[in-house]
Amino acid sequence: MTIHRKMYRAWGLIPRQAQRAIGLDWSDDAANCVCGATEKVLAFGNGRSYGDVCLNQSGMLIDTEGLDNVLEFNDVEGTILCEAGVRIADILKVVVPQAWILPVLPGTRYITVGGAIANDIHGKNHLSGGTFGCHVEEIILQRSDGELLKCSRRENKKWFEATVGGLGLTGLILAVRLRLKRITSMEMRVSTNTFVGFDEMLSLSDEKRRSVEYLVGWLDMCGGSASSIRGAILCADHGPGRNVSKPYSTPVINVPCASIYPLIRRSTVGFANRVQYMRMKLRKSSQIMDIYRFFFPLDRVVNWNGLYGRRGLAQFQFVVERASILGVMDIILLLLRRYRQVPTMGVLKVFGSIQSPGLISFPREGITVAIDMKVDANTEKCVVAMNQLVAEHGGAVYPAKDRFMTREQFEVFFPGIGDFKNFIDPGFQSDFQKRVMS
Amino acid sequence: MKGANKIMVVGATSAIARSMIRSYASAKHALFLVGRDDSRLSVVARDARARGASEVSTLIMDIEDESAHARVVGTAVEALGGLDMVIVATGVMPIQATSGPDINNLRKTMSVNSVSVMIFVENVIEFIREKSPLTIVVFSSVAGERGRASNYVYGAGKAALDIFLQGLRGRLRGADIKVVTVKPALVHSPMTEECKKNALWVSADEVATDIAKCIDRGDVVIYTPRRWRFIMWVVRALPETLLHRLNI
Numbered sequence: 001m002t003i004h005r006k007m008y009r010a011w012g013l014i015p016r017q018a019q020r021a022i023g024l025d026w027s028d029d030a031a032n033c034v035c036g037a038t039e040k041v042l043a044f045g046n047g048r049s050y051g052d053v054c055l056n057q058s059g060m061l062i063d064t065e066g067l068d069n070v071l072e073f074n075d076v077e078g079t080i081l082c083e084a085g086v087r088i089a090d091i092l093k094v095v096v097p098q099a100w101i102l103p104v105l106p107g108t109r110y111i112t113v114g115g116a117i118a119n120d121i122h123g124k125n126h127l128s129g130g131t132f133g134c135h136v137e138e139i140i141l142q143r144s145d146g147e148l149l150k151c152s153r154r155e156n157k158k159w160f161e162a163t164v165g166g167l168g169l170t171g172l173i174l175a176v177r178l179r180l181k182r183i184t185s186m187e188m189r190v191s192t193n194t195f196v197g198f199d200e201m202l203s204l205s206d207e208k209r210r211s212v213e214y215l216v217g218w219l220d221m222c223g224g225s226a227s228s229i230r231g232a233i234l235c236a237d238h239g240p241g242r243n244v245s246k247p248y249s250t251p252v253i254n255v256p257c258a259s260i261y262p263l264i265r266r267s268t269v270g271f272a273n274r275v276q277y278m279r280m281k282l283r284k285s286s287q288i289m290d291i292y293r294f295f296f297p298l299d300r301v302v303n304w305n306g307l308y309g310r311r312g313l314a315q316f317q318f319v320v321e322r323a324s325i326l327g328v329m330d331i332i333l334l335l336l337r338r339y340r341q342v343p344t345m346g347v348l349k350v351f352g353s354i355q356s357p358g359l360i361s362f363p364r365e366g367i368t369v370a371i372d373m374k375v376d377a378n379t380e381k382c383v384v385a386m387n388q389l390v391a392e393h394g395g396a397v398y399p400a401k402d403r404f405m406t407r408e409q410f411e412v413f414f415p416g417i418g419d420f421k422n423f424i425d426p427g428f429q430s431d432f433q434k435r436v437m438s
Numbered sequence: 439m440k441g442a443n444k445i446m447v448v449g450a451t452s453a454i455a456r457s458m459i460r461s462y463a464s465a466k467h468a469l470f471l472v473g474r475d476d477s478r479l480s481v482v483a484r485d486a487r488a489r490g491a492s493e494v495s496t497l498i499m500d501i502e503d504e505s506a507h508a509r510v511v512g513t514a515v516e517a518l519g520g521l522d523m524v525i526v527a528t529g530v531m532p533i534q535a536t537s538g539p540d541i542n543n544l545r546k547t548m549s550v551n552s553v554s555v556m557i558f559v560e561n562v563i564e565f566i567r568e569k570s571p572l573t574i575v576v577f578s579s580v581a582g583e584r585g586r587a588s589n590y591v592y593g594a595g596k597a598a599l600d601i602f603l604q605g606l607r608g609r610l611r612g613a614d615i616k617v618v619t620v621k622p623a624l625v626h627s628p629m630t631e632e633c634k635k636n637a638l639w640v641s642a643d644e645v646a647t648d649i650a651k652c653i654d655r656g657d658v659v660i661y662t663p664r665r666w667r668f669i670m671w672v673v674r675a676l677p678e679t680l681l682h683r684l685n686i
Contacts, residue, residue: 002632025628028477066628069481070488080488093464094489
């Protein structure tokens, strides 16, 4: 195993320089890799986190791309055991033809299982499905002191709870056993309802949330005030067909590198959002979509972050109680206007009361909104101000998307941090951890 | 993949072989996997089984061990109930020092990459003896097309293999045994970890998909990625002084 230098970047297109890394291709090299390292390490999956949770510029990364073996698939009981570098896309290729699916699916299938656990990702069905960590049965964790821990709700329980949502800081996740969900079809029955005004959207989501499994809102925030936010609520359930063998959909466009001239800018965003809103309006109110198109619409454009140009993008994702969301959104729009930020789009989901096992897991009951924006000189000030607003309303900001939160804000968002720090592996670190935990 | 569904892979833990094994497993073919490392081979086998292979068996063998060749082929035929395809993906690529190769390295590279593979292929043909149609796919490399200062020992081994396989195709004209030479170019893998990389490098998955398509099409010499057929045509045409001056 040799140390190499390569551009390992987060989805927000940071950093701009190469990082030192060691390639881990076989799990039998893991102990050597982790225990023999002369500097602090962090596992790197597929770099779909937006901020610095996946970066370790003053240490070394462990590139887990090669840890991509599926070890066991029990298609009778619906469980899968796989190495941490296996991607959601690979799991779906294996399990969907046998009429199984992951119970929680994020917005892109190109993340690793290790990354999914480290960030305790959520999907469009938190109300009924909880987080990814709710469906993890077992984690095999390699620690830098040589210990190989089998963590589950029955064995090494505290380690399990620290590792779910633990941002990769408790050790190297080597393998994971996941519980799957039965499906009968690759089809989704999807209904689309457009709205004008954030309060209309909230009433729509209140009305629909109990009767559908999946709910997501797309927001066009270019209007500048809560009453001018428009967009669409998409509600979906599995079924109705019986076909699970439709071919895997392939990407349509590949953005080869960060565009020198950012194609996403103030002048183009408004137009693009108007077009998207019209497309949503023209959709039949109820239609059939295949699972790839419903769950992963952006995967059709590979490396779409390149459209933001070299400075990249930031995403601000927060959660607050349902009662506070309207007031918070009003102020957020004010802040975006004050700092002249261009909110490309917003995505809204509803979080229910299902508790994640993770000690510092992000999802909690309320409404979560994720706002994409192009990075410029004022983005940091704007995001720090928005973080402060969320902290004052007792909410939280998602570390997987963050670049700018302060230590004080982090401690407010995640009161479990005191307990979690006992489980941080001394051989591991991340840029995010150095920024907010030390 | 059309037709063949009983496949033996020698060097099953190599990166491109693993990608090919995965697609054959998803297509529910029966696999017999051979390699040197027991624990890694069993991980590859577990992966193939989980992805849907109808049958997966493994056996440990070092390609340099000629006495094991016949036994391995015999065991594969018995385990799978026949054999439609043999893929030979073994190989080592020691880093060649700028001052010239280490003589032990040279001897080892030629033995593993060249002589042992030739002997193995002959042993497979001898064992099968035209009992049934067979496709033998052997991994060579574009490195065998010119002697480049940076990698000429590895290149020499592959060049010898290319000529051998070409001659074998001539000898087997009319027989039901097809011999396919695969020439990967710049592929990311543990074997090429230490090489300096650039935009021309591709993943093992892309190359594996390419190879499977070309085998189905009936190609006997496969350059992968395909554009390298043209690139190597140009490289082959370069006068030697220019080849060395360019230091490619």
